[in-house]
Amino acid sequence: MRVMAIDYGDARTGVAVSDAAGTLTGYTTVIPSRVPERAAEELARIARERQAEELVMGFPRNMDGTEGPRAELYRSFAALVEEKAGMPVRLWDERRTTIEAHQILHAAGKREKAHKKNVDAVAASLILEGYLAFRARNP
Secondary structure, three states, X not given: OOEEEEEOOOOEEEEEEEOOOOOOEEEEEEEEOOOHHHHHHHHXXXXXXXXXXXXXEEEOEOXXXXXXXXXXXXXXXXXXXXXXXXXXXXXXXXXXXXXHHHXXXXXXXXXXXXXXXXHHHHHHHHHHHHHHHHHHHOO
């Protein structure tokens, strides 16, 4: 089962899509858009094009597990994506994914300036990897 992960952001939204077996991260991209409607339409297009069967979106939580200050904004965007894509969006804890994405890019020798272009796709990959690992443990 192909899964698509979404790292929603104000200016850019990262996307990662698994392989057909739903075990590895494959395709990644970044959608540059400050307009939620356009970002949701592009996500729906990618989901159809990449034949995603399940959508999972990073959801902001505080370190203590409570919902972060942007939780309602993310819920609204997930509902918009559901409407455009015609399938439910599962909200997934995204704590520390952006921090880890920056660390991965830094370790790969990328300059800080270059992180902005890639960090959202890397964060989406981390969301996807976490979700796929969860599915593997809980069939």
